[in-house]
Amino acid sequence: MKRVFIVALLGLSAATFAEGGMLQGNCSTCHNIKGPAAQTLNAAFEKKGPDLFYAGNKYRQEWLVSWLQKPDRIRPAGMYYGGHIKVGAKGDEIDTSTLMNHIALSKADATSVAAELMKMKPHDDLIAKEKIEPGTISMQMGEMAFNKFLGCMACHLIEPEYGGLSGPELYTAAKRLQPQYMASFIRAPQVWEPKSMMPNKNLSDANIQKMVRYLESLSKEAANAN
Amino acid sequence: MPTKFFLLLLLAVSSVQAQAKETPADNYKAYCVQCHGSGGTGKGVNVRDMSVVPRDHTDAKSMSGRSDETLFKAIKEGGTSINKSILMPPWSATLSDEEINDLVQYLRMLCKCKFG
Numbered sequence: 061m062k063r064v065f066i067v068a069l070l071g072l073s074a075a076t077f078a079e080g081g082m083l084q085g086n087c088s089t090c091h092n093i094k095g096p097a098a099q100t101l102n103a104a105f106e107k108k109g110p111d112l113f114y115a116g117n118k119y120r121q122e123w124l125v126s127w128l129q130k131p132d133r134i135r136p137a138g139m140y141y142g143g144h145i146k147v148g149a150k151g152d153e154i155d156t157s158t159l160m161n162h163i164a165l166s167k168a169d170a171t172s173v174a175a176e177l178m179k180m181k182p183h184d185d186l187i188a189k190e191k192i193e194p195g196t197i198s199m200q201m202g203e204m205a206f207n208k209f210l211g212c213m214a215c216h217l218i219e220p221e222y223g224g225l226s227g228p229e230l231y232t233a234a235k236r237l238q239p240q241y242m243a244s245f246i247r248a249p250q251v252w253e254p255k256s257m258m259p260n261k262n263l264s265d266a267n268i269q270k271m272v273r274y275l276e277s278l279s280k281e282a283a284n285a286n
Numbered sequence: 287m288p289t290k291f292f293l294l295l296l297l298a299v300s301s302v303q304a305q306a307k308e309t310p311a312d313n314y315k316a317y318c319v320q321c322h323g324s325g326g327t328g329k330g331v332n333v334r335d336m337s338v339v340p341r342d343h344t345d346a347k348s349m350s351g352r353s354d355e356t357l358f359k360a361i362k363e364g365g366t367s368i369n370k371s372i373l374m375p376p377w378s379a380t381l382s383d384e385e386i387n388d389l390v391q392y393l394r395m396l397c398k399c400k401f402g
Contacts, residue, residue, distance in 0.1 A: 099306070141319075141320055145331050147325070151333065152323050209372065211375060214336065225331050225334075248379070256380075257320070259317075259380060262379075
């Protein structure tokens with residue numbers, strides 16, 4: 061039995077290696093591509109980039125292809141803000157000298173890496189639990205929620221120059237992320253990443269729907285402004 | 287059957303506790319510093335656009351006005367649970383009760399103060 065398992069494992073890794081050489085090589089230096097997610101804060105502090113082992117459950121393929129060719133910063137203070145701050149005149153500020161830029165890939169590499177990433181879907185079960193109902197939300201209500209009712213702006217930029225800096229920017233979230241992933245992550249961040257800095261705000265189903273819709277509208281608005 | 291249900295319930299309740307306990311210094315560094323600042327003075331990297339500035343944890347005067355229970359509640363259930371800002375989120379899914387108690391003691395160390 062044990063032998064069968066080992067043979068199966070070897071077969072699997074050989075197949076992954078042949079197809080995803082770049083993932084195994086370059087990407088895995090900074091990204092967790094095998095799982096599981098960090099189980100301790102010390103491991104979380106060390107992270108240089110987001111986990112990719114569930115990339116296929118998280119990202120939009122077309123965004124991956126374009127971002128990998130022209131990567132720009134999504135988290136203003138890096139993956140873990142604590143490693144990228146210094147004390148300034150008015151308090152803590154980002155120490156940009158410590159931030160690393162993501163390498164840019166050719167179109168061909170970006171396309172093949174994105175295709176490999178999209179196969180990595182260990183959390184299909186979590187995604188299947190989410191259903192995004194079509195609907196609209198007024199931009200004004202969404203903004204009120206982000207600011208006053210939920211306080212998302214404490215840690216996230218909700219416009220290019222407005223909001224907190226420790227979390228990933230939100231005004232491009234829906235361009236990057238699948239709607240069911242956004243819903244699932246808002247519902248229970250710790251199920252995806254036990255040491256996530258994102259708190260579980262105990263949102264109702266209705267509010268999760270509204271937030272995902274607002275994120276979708278926000279990203280469209282940001283795209284139109286570009 | 288009831289035993290099984292009880293065990294399931296116990297598992298659900300203790301899911302946060304199942305994680306290894308972190309030190310209060312690490313938890314503070316991970317979750318509090320982003321707003322309350324690396325010096326604990328309320329000047330974190332996130333505060334620029336906030337309508338309410340985060341509490342200065344080194345301010346003995348204001349910190350001694352809050353009981354340990356109030357601090358525990360604010361961390362666990364968020365700012366609104368003690369009629370304070372929504373910008374302070376609830377950390378109940380992130381931290382175990384034990385870790386929150388440790389953090390309350392950590393805050394007492396930062397303010398060098400007690401309640402009252």
